Amino acid sequence: MPGKASCPGGLIVIGVITLCAVRINSEIWSNEVSDIEYGKLGSNVTLVCKASLSGYPVDWRLNGSAVLPRQALPSNSSLTLIDTDLSMEGNYSCLDEGGNLLWATKLRLGHMPGLVSVSCRMSNHHRVLCSWEQSVKTHLPTKYIASYRDRSNAVEPCHQDSFRPNECSILHPTVWHHYHIVNVTEVNPLGSETTLVRVQLRDLLKPDPPEAVTPEPVVGQPRRLLVRWRYPSSWPKDEGFPLRFQLRYRPQGSINWSLLNSTGTVLQITDVLVAHRHVVQVQAMDDLKFGQWSDWTPEVEALPWIEPKTDPELSRQSEEFTAFPDYAELESSTAKSPDIEVDKYRSLGVLISLGLIAGIVLSMLSALIIFLWVRHRRRDEVTKQELTSMVKMKSLPI
Ligand SMILES: *[C@@H]1O[C@H](CO)[C@@H](O)[C@H](O)[C@H]1NC(C)=O
Ligand SMILES: *[C@@H]1O[C@H](CO)[C@@H](O)[C@H](O)[C@H]1NC(C)=O
Ligand SMILES: *[C@@H]1O[C@H](CO)[C@@H](O)[C@H](O)[C@H]1NC(C)=O
Ligand SMILES: *[C@@H]1O[C@H](CO)[C@@H](O)[C@H](O)[C@H]1NC(C)=O
Secondary structure (H helix, E strand, C coil): CCCCECCCCCCEECCEEEEEEEEECCCCCCCCCCCEEEEECCCCEEEECCCCCCCCCCEEEECCECCCCCCEEEECCEEEECCCCHHHCEEEEEECCCCCEEEEEEEEEECCCCCEEEEEEEEECCEEEEEEEECCCCCCCCEEEEEEECCCCCEEECEEECCEEEEEEEECCCCCCCEEEEEEEEEECCEEEEEEEEEEHHHHECCCCCEEEEEEEECCEEEEEEEEEECCCCCCHHHCCCEEEEEEEEECCCCCCEEEEECCCEEEECCCCCCCCEEEEEEEEECCCCCCCCCCCCCEEECCCCCCCCCHHHHHHHHHHCCCCCHHHHHHHHCHHHHHHHHHHHHHHHHHHHHHHHHHHHHHHHHHHHHHHHHHHHHHHHHHHHHHHHHHHHHCCC
16 A cells, blocks of 8 residues: 555655644543543552442452552552553452442553554545555554644545444545645544654555556457546546556566556557466556556456367367457357358249249240231231232223
8 A cells, every 4th residue: 555654754645744633631431421531551660449438448449359469559448550551451440448349440451542654545536535454553442633734734534434443535636736734633531643644646546556457369360459448436436537558468478568558448569479378467547647547457468369270180179279258259150040041042032033033034935926926017018018909990991
């Protein structure tokens, strides 16, 4: 995780700079549960039997037993525990001489809050997620108050979820390219401690790696791989912040990566080694080049398309390679049987239309013959009539 920081070291890491720590006294626990007392481990803790009449000696009990820790010094109506350790925790009660309970308390021992080590992540433009770890194990109930200031200096709460007490979110950071100061204050019954970290959002932005990276062979192309992937689901795609991507690939066994850039989520590699398995990874970054590249996606492997061999020995070998599902090839093989059907129908259609054309030509021919024959006969009749009329004319008396 980037941006880890802790105050004493003054560590400066990408995006987060620890400024300082302030120790403030807080009384939020003192009167919350009246029958619990809190003491500092390693210090001297004095319990006072509050209901006793001054001057009268009292009997002390721990967990109901008269056996007290070795370093417990009773004096009058109080009990001082020297150099406390965790074994001195328990129920303390004081009794009067008659054995009547005067007062009881539960003692819990622990440490003052310490600085926390805060790290912030920003996997999109809308949310900065900060989380922290205790540097001092206090053994005491602990609360965190988280807030932030941006350049306008207005203090805003950093949103906390009761299920995740060590996390808070800055939602929709205002002027996202400026820095924010995050205040995480650890509070326990003994006091509080504030850790301030400066968060440079511009450097902090780091998308999650892309998802569902799938390289596939391209049928008929033994030197190509088609790689698809998706935007990381934590990156809202439709809100005007596109990502750019880098894809790297190498033949399995090689250490030299080749790099390709893309703004889309599909890319064709055109120069893979024939019949070699290749390793592919993708990373993402804000397209305006703010922030950092995401981590690389886990390595995925793929084999390019291999030309099918006719030699049975070779084809057995290539079968071993094609353990990778070749969907394009599956598709083309399932498409074969309907193709044959279609061809059958197509040739039948050709035959029918050929027959039709022949029929039409034949009938046109016969019509022509009949027409010519009829015309010829008619002309014959005409000449006969002419002849007879000429004969008639000749035979007419002049
Ligand atoms: C605690 O009490 C012991 C004995 O009275 C004393 O020697 C010691 O200095 C005290 N420690 C602190 C931290 O006050
Ligand atoms: C201490 O006191 C509390 C409440 O008075 C009680 O619930 C708890 O059992 C006691 N513990 C021991 C070890 O006596
Ligand atoms: C008293 O009880 C507490 C639990 O309430 C335990 O942690 C502690 O060890 C006990 N102390 C003794 C001296 O028995
Ligand atoms: C940090 O937060 C705590 C708790 O809300 C507050 O008391 C303190 O003043 C804040 N410190 C700074 C420097 O903002």
